[in-house]
Amino acid sequence: MESDNLHQPLKIVPFPLRIAFYLGIVLLMTNINAIVDSFEHPAIPYFDPEHITVGAVAGIISLIMLVILETYLRHLYRALQKIRVLESYLSICANCKKIRIPDSDSRNKESWQPIESYITEKTQTIFSHGICPDCFEKYQTQLKDMPESRDKKNKAVKQRG
Numbered sequence: 001m002e003s004d005n006l007h008q009p010l011k012i013v014p015f016p017l018r019i020a021f022y023l024g025i026v027l028l029m030t031n032i033n034a035i036v037d038s039f040e041h042p043a044i045p046y047f048d049p050e051h052i053t054v055g056a057v058a059g060i061i062s063l064i065m066l067v068i069l070e071t072y073l074r075h076l077y078r079a080l081q082k083i084r085v086l087e088s089y090l091s092i093c094a095n096c097k098k099i100r101i102p103d104s105d106s107r108n109k110e111s112w113q114p115i116e117s118y119i120t121e122k123t124q125t126i127f128s129h130g131i132c133p134d135c136f137e138k139y140q141t142q143l144k145d146m147p148e149s150r151d152k153k154n155k156a157v158k159q160r161g
Contacts, residue, residue, distance in 0.1 A: 099114075
């Protein structure tokens, strides 16, 4: 049921509002030591050198953490957009397994591309081909039958000639 949430539009706070929020957090973190000390130790001045130093360090660390957070959120947003594209319906040929490029004419030959190239374009996936046990068994049987049928034909030709 979690995948149902993927189909709802994202509610993203506009960038200027996020920046204002982040600046508010940084300002709060730079002043938190002085604010707490003003209640606990009213004799210490608000602009004490220790408050300024501690506030600057707290503000820089907060700013770095918020930049990391914003970068991570952008990465997650891009990943979610890719997931939404990949989870949409794909038209796939029942015979050759080519995928029709979304929003293209199905009668146009250029609208179809191999599934490997489609997925490689949309993701960072690289394909390496192998053969599953069922297909291996099927093709191994076919390969075994091929030389026998050739030998039978050759023997029949020799017997006639």
